[in-house]
Amino acid sequence: MNAVAPAGTGVLDAALQSAETARYRAHDWFAVLRQQGWHSFQSLPMPKLSHEKWRFSDTRTLSLADYAPAPEPTEAWAELLIARSQLISDAAGLIVHIDGHCVLKPSLSPELAAQGVIFESLEDAIKHHPALLKEHLLKHPVGLGGDKFAALHRAWLRSGYVLHVPKGVEVKQPFVSVTWTLTDGVAVFPHALIISGEQTQAAVHDFHFSAKPDQRALAISVADIHAGKGSQVHRLAVQAWGSATQSFQIDNTCGGRDSLISSVNAAVGSRRARLENAVRVEGEGADVRLYGISVASGEQEFDQRTLQIHAAGHAKSDLLFKNVLLGKARTIFSGLIKVEPDAQHTDAFQTNRNLLLSPDAEADSLPGLEIEANDVKCSHGATTGQIDPAELFYLQARGIPLATAQELLAQGFLEEVLAKVGHEEAVAIVREMLRQKFHQA
Amino acid sequence: MADIEESQAQREAVEIDRSKGDFKFEENYAFDAGIGLTASTIDYIVKVKGEEEWIREFRQKALKVFESLPMPTHWATEDLSNIKFEDIRYYLSKGQKAVRTWEEVPDDVKQTFERLGIPESERKFLAGVEAQFDSEAVYSRMKEELEKLGVIFCGPTEGLRDHPEIFRKYFGKVIPMGDNKFSALNSAVFSGGSFIYIPKGVKVNQPLQAYFRINAENFGQFERTLIIADEGAEVTYMEGCTAPKFETATLHSAVVELVALKGAKIQYITVQNWSANVFNLVTKRGMAEEDAEVRWIDCNIGSRLTMKYPGVILRGKRARGEVLSIALANDGQHQDTGAKMIHAADDTTSNIIAKSISVGKGRSTYRGLVHIPKTLKNCRNNTECDALLINEHSRTDTYPAISVRGQKNSVQHEASVSKVSAEQIFYMMQRGLNEGEAMSLAVNGFVNDLVKEFPMEYSVELKRLIELQMEGSVG
Numbered sequence: 056m057n058a059v060a061p062a063g064t065g066v067l068d069a070a071l072q073s074a075e076t077a078r079y080r081a082h083d084w085f086a087v088l089r090q091q092g093w094h095s096f097q098s099l100p101m102p103k104l105s106h107e108k109w110r111f112s113d114t115r116t117l118s119l120a121d122y123a124p125a126p127e128p129t130e131a132w133a134e135l136l137i138a139r140s141q142l143i144s145d146a147a148g149l150i151v152h153i154d155g156h157c158v159l160k161p162s163l164s165p166e167l168a169a170q171g172v173i174f175e176s177l178e179d180a181i182k183h184h185p186a187l188l189k190e191h192l193l194k195h196p197v198g199l200g201g202d203k204f205a206a207l208h209r210a211w212l213r214s215g216y217v218l219h220v221p222k223g224v225e226v227k228q229p230f231v232s233v234t235w236t237l238t239d240g241v242a243v244f245p246h247a248l249i250i251s252g253e254q255t256q257a258a259v260h261d262f263h264f265s266a267k268p269d270q271r272a273l274a275i276s277v278a279d280i281h282a283g284k285g286s287q288v289h290r291l292a293v294q295a296w297g298s299a300t301q302s303f304q305i306d307n308t309c310g311g312r313d314s315l316i317s318s319v320n321a322a323v324g325s326r327r328a329r330l331e332n333a334v335r336v337e338g339e340g341a342d343v344r345l346y347g348i349s350v351a352s353g354e355q356e357f358d359q360r361t362l363q364i365h366a367a368g369h370a371k372s373d374l375l376f377k378n379v380l381l382g383k384a385r386t387i388f389s390g391l392i393k394v395e396p397d398a399q400h401t402d403a404f405q406t407n408r409n410l411l412l413s414p415d416a417e418a419d420s421l422p423g424l425e426i427e428a429n430d431v432k433c434s435h436g437a438t439t440g441q442i443d444p445a446e447l448f449y450l451q452a453r454g455i456p457l458a459t460a461q462e463l464l465a466q467g468f469l470e471e472v473l474a475k476v477g478h479e480e481a482v483a484i485v486r487e488m489l490r491q492k493f494h495q496a
Numbered sequence: 497m498a499d500i501e502e503s504q505a506q507r508e509a510v511e512i513d514r515s516k517g518d519f520k521f522e523e524n525y526a527f528d529a530g531i532g533l534t535a536s537t538i539d540y541i542v543k544v545k546g547e548e549e550w551i552r553e554f555r556q557k558a559l560k561v562f563e564s565l566p567m568p569t570h571w572a573t574e575d576l577s578n579i580k581f582e583d584i585r586y587y588l589s590k591g592q593k594a595v596r597t598w599e600e601v602p603d604d605v606k607q608t609f610e611r612l613g614i615p616e617s618e619r620k621f622l623a624g625v626e627a628q629f630d631s632e633a634v635y636s637r638m639k640e641e642l643e644k645l646g647v648i649f650c651g652p653t654e655g656l657r658d659h660p661e662i663f664r665k666y667f668g669k670v671i672p673m674g675d676n677k678f679s680a681l682n683s684a685v686f687s688g689g690s691f692i693y694i695p696k697g698v699k700v701n702q703p704l705q706a707y708f709r710i711n712a713e714n715f716g717q718f719e720r721t722l723i724i725a726d727e728g729a730e731v732t733y734m735e736g737c738t739a740p741k742f743e744t745a746t747l748h749s750a751v752v753e754l755v756a757l758k759g760a761k762i763q764y765i766t767v768q769n770w771s772a773n774v775f776n777l778v779t780k781r782g783m784a785e786e787d788a789e790v791r792w793i794d795c796n797i798g799s800r801l802t803m804k805y806p807g808v809i810l811r812g813k814r815a816r817g818e819v820l821s822i823a824l825a826n827d828g829q830h831q832d833t834g835a836k837m838i839h840a841a842d843d844t845t846s847n848i849i850a851k852s853i854s855v856g857k858g859r860s861t862y863r864g865l866v867h868i869p870k871t872l873k874n875c876r877n878n879t880e881c882d883a884l885l886i887n888e889h890s891r892t893d894t895y896p897a898i899s900v901r902g903q904k905n906s907v908q909h910e911a912s913v914s915k916v917s918a919e920q921i922f923y924m925m926q927r928g929l930n931e932g933e934a935m936s937l938a939v940n941g942f943v944n945d946l947v948k949e950f951p952m953e954y955s956v957e958l959k960r961l962i963e964l965q966m967e968g969s970v971g
Binding site: 415418 | 854886887888892894898900908909915
């Protein structure tokens, strides 16, 4: 069972891991959490293709060797990247990390601070809000196959942020987190913990970038959202790591009674990127919307695994993942709707649409349903196809060159999801990133 | 008018409801390979059947493959581990030879099939019938004119012995022995089944039928079927299955291979109504060459656990594959069915329509595979799966896997889960139906467009079966 090489280096180095853990002696609960992570990482096997949750994934090229934590960046780099992180002008707060080091701590407006809103780096929150963290940090189970990577994240947990919006507070402006990788071969483990109290409203934008376009790095990020009763949480997560990065993003959301949760996952970066997005509907009246959008090019592999669990009835969830594939890219969409026995009156839907723009691209779909209650409306749909030749002809007949026409139609295909972001500046950023992919390819 | 009369006659012909199947006769077998499976069990079967050495080698090799493969419980249900391979009887026969006149059939066996309506149905509308009782066929007859045309309809032993030039080429080729654990098991101990050859251009208008019957407790039935439709030939084959209710679990594990050569059409219809203690683990796959068509029409009503995913390998240009599937899972039943479409040539199309109904604590599962590799263009697949849940604890799962590359290929997949709406039931009850009748009617409506695809006599029977199954499911 033990798949870890005995003499590991970098993130596989036990001595290095425990030396870093020792720094948290003053917060022993956190040190224990990291230690638990290390133990379960070592006991868990590396995933194999034969494992149903890794079906179609290229598990042979999965490797954790040769990635190590990196030292703090130089001031010059920090300055430059902080400047490049000013993406959202009306941000309620901005936090910036480089190689796992917080280089810009958020400063909240006095009003938000007075309302009790917490938006802090994980390092600070460990010191300031241990009770809150003990209750919520890494409490969601990982159910989509990435247990080993989640365990490694826990073992090396250090950077990230905590957002807590207390009962009754509504914040319209987004909280923004920008995470960079800079050093070649760096391993980063960004964490996002979002806790929205009863009857609150909050929006979060998470950007994941590499300082250099062909950055080699390992990124294992985890985002846990606890949406309280009647709260509204909107999250945009942008995965734009460098083209030689292996990334894993493990998102877990719990929706309480009457909560409204929407998330948009946009992906353009990484050599291989795996997204695991699980939502557990725990209260009646909850409404969950999950959106995914990507343009995969070159030899990229985007591996998307989603889970909509309905543990309570009278709730809704809807999922739409759209992928455009160029070059030799590959996307895997595996989605499951699970309706538990007592979750009657559930409406759960799931749609995956893939647009193949190259004969060498491959789109795999594994849409699934497990329904144990009878009074439900559930459906899934998956399509994979090309651009309608009639539409292409229409544009060409009006003098638009083939390549431009294809790009326009593909962008039109993606626009449906972009419309769900709900923040114009953010939409423009994502749209531009998607557009650039057509020109790299 | 005559047509109506005829169809009514046919309606009475194929009687296959569960209560009809629930009887058994004394077991007095001349040949019994004993309990459990070893190399010597296989030697015994080979000896009794007088098979050639290459078949013995094939079987022995398959046994090793079977033993080496793990149970597929990493994706399939844990219920599979309840199969006790060491308690099963792998070969039982009365030493009978398949006879060609009904009068020659031994009395108890004859009664079995008469109660199931086999001879009448044959007289009425079938081009040929084969009836299998445990391991061997007891009766096999085909209309003479077909024989004159060169149609072959026999069992695997006779097929491989008398027509090796036809059957050996494809035997074990569409489904290799190592395809899965149960195809390996079948390859080791197969006995009975139909080997059919339709010569070039021959179109058999009336269906050929086989009837499978398990009579002995703890018995495993492993029939093997290979149907070859030569260029431009057409054939429809129907099979039905029953077994009495035993105390202990029984295993049925068949391998069915279809070969449709250029321009040929094969339609394979199954109405599976095993009793609720049969593990029904069947591998079915067809190969369609250029312009050929393979169509599986599959209805699963009986058994404890059915795992069956009929597939079509679309090997030639413009080949077409279709799976129409109905599954009904009641208390204690798990219908794990689906379809596989492997596109391997340009311009191929496939269609899958699966409908399942879960009643009581029944569970139905759809698993599908659609594969279009990158070298291909203009391939199309359409998949629709609909599930109907009747009671609070009914369960359904859908697990399709779709993999697409290449140019101008398109696939679409849709699945939905619903229940019979209270409004529908209310509407019908207002018009004087009781709740059970209303539910039955709604369920029949749900599967109606698929039931229509079955031959008349089967579709009528199916509707009746569904009604029976729905009895007492509400209220």
